[in-house]
Amino acid sequence: MNLEDLKKHWKLEQGSKSKDEILQLIAHRSESVSARNRRKALIEAGTFVLLLLVFFTGLDPERNSWLVNLFLVLVVMTGIVNNLLLYRKLLVNKRGDNLTQSLEKQIRAQWQQLQFSVLFSVLFFSAVFGFLLLRTEISGPEFWLIPLVFGLSIAIRSWFEIDKLKKSIRQLTLCQMELKAAGAKT
Amino acid sequence: MCRIYRDTSEDREDLFQEILFQLWKAWPSFRAEARVSSWMYKIALSTAIARFRKKTKQEEILREEMIPMQEEQNVHPEKERLYQAISLLSDADKAMISLYLDDYSYEEMADILGISINYVGVKLSRIREKLTQILNPQNHES
Numbered sequence: 001m002n003l004e005d006l007k008k009h010w011k012l013e014q015g016s017k018s019k020d021e022i023l024q025l026i027a028h029r030s031e032s033v034s035a036r037n038r039r040k041a042l043i044e045a046g047t048f049v050l051l052l053l054v055f056f057t058g059l060d061p062e063r064n065s066w067l068v069n070l071f072l073v074l075v076v077m078t079g080i081v082n083n084l085l086l087y088r089k090l091l092v093n094k095r096g097d098n099l100t101q102s103l104e105k106q107i108r109a110q111w112q113q114l115q116f117s118v119l120f121s122v123l124f125f126s127a128v129f130g131f132l133l134l135r136t137e138i139s140g141p142e143f144w145l146i147p148l149v150f151g152l153s154i155a156i157r158s159w160f161e162i163d164k165l166k167k168s169i170r171q172l173t174l175c176q177m178e179l180k181a182a183g184a185k186t
Numbered sequence: 187m188c189r190i191y192r193d194t195s196e197d198r199e200d201l202f203q204e205i206l207f208q209l210w211k212a213w214p215s216f217r218a219e220a221r222v223s224s225w226m227y228k229i230a231l232s233t234a235i236a237r238f239r240k241k242t243k244q245e246e247i248l249r250e251e252m253i254p255m256q257e258e259q260n261v262h263p264e265k266e267r268l269y270q271a272i273s274l275l276s277d278a279d280k281a282m283i284s285l286y287l288d289d290y291s292y293e294e295m296a297d298i299l300g301i302s303i304n305y306v307g308v309k310l311s312r313i314r315e316k317l318t319q320i321l322n323p324q325n326h327e328s
Contacts, residue, residue: 006268006283006287006314006317007286007287007289009262009264009265009267009268010265010268010287010288091208091211091212092208092229092232092233092236092237093208093212093228093229093232093233093236094211094212094215095212095215096212096215096216096217096225096228096229097228097232097300098228098297098298098299098300099228099231099232099235099281099298099299099300100299100300100301101300102228102231102232102236103232103235103236106232106236171235171277172235172236174276174277175235175276175277175278178276178277178278178279179278179299179300179301182278182299182301182302182305182306182308182309
């Protein structure tokens with residue numbers, strides 16, 4: 001089979017959508033992209049706010065140094081801002097870059113997000129553990145248990161984020177490498 | 187493009203809508219230096235490839251066995267076979283062959299993909315070989 005044969009098959013019953021069909025499709029699935037992502041960002045931001053409310057109304061923040069409390073607020077605010085920025089970064093190619101450039105930007109952005117996620121996990125659990133534990137004296141078996149729980153919490157959260165992003169980065173990198181092999185102009 | 191990059195009709199609808207969303211958002215930055223269709227292709231390809239979607243085990247098995255997940259209604263059987271064969275190619279190869287089949291020139295293909303124009307012909311002939319092998323495995327074995 002040559003390329004012209006392929007093209008001939010491709011042209012069979014070219015199924016383009018009418019304007020009405022497109023409008024119907026948009027109306028039918030209007031929840032699927034922007035609304036879904038906006039909802040996710042709002043839920044996560046809401047969870048952070050709720051966490052702050054619980055910590056500052058039910059867990060005696062006055063027993064902590066103001067620095068510990070401020071640290072928790074700053075870390076949680078960073079999480080909220082990152083979520084809102086992620087929502088704004090939903091655009092994959094707003095400048096109309098070619099595929100090679102667009103992939104490069106996507107990979108860079110996802111690596112940055114991965115690094116941020118790990119750093120944020122460390123900061124977040126440091127702030128939470130600091131808030132709950134710096135006001136009490138710890139001794140005995142708890143002294144060893146706490147670092148273990150602390151480490152595990154960071155590891156589990158980081159693992160989920162890394163797993164999700166690494167698969168996506170791997171897929172993008174594969175495509176980028178193939179384009180580079182075809183003389184991509186980077 | 188949605189038919190090539192996604193296996194199920196629901197995923198295709200999702201991708202189609204997402205491409206429209208991305209086009210709508212990117213439209214203010216469009217400069218009339220190239221054809222609108224080339225610009226649209228750049229956005230659509232970036233969206234289709236950048237949006238990672240984890241495949242279920244069942245989809246992987248069906249894909250490997252080349253069993254149509256949900257045959258499109260009113261699609262010619264030959265074209266359906268071609269769709270399936272193309273869906274087995276890599277993301278970069280899918281992009282190149284769909285541009286070729288949609289009658290883009292080598293120059294436009296190089297511009298949309300960001301690759302050297304000299305490689306377009308070479309790469310296309312390799313893709314053709316792969317597709318022939320997928321579509322006619324018995325001929326290739328003999």
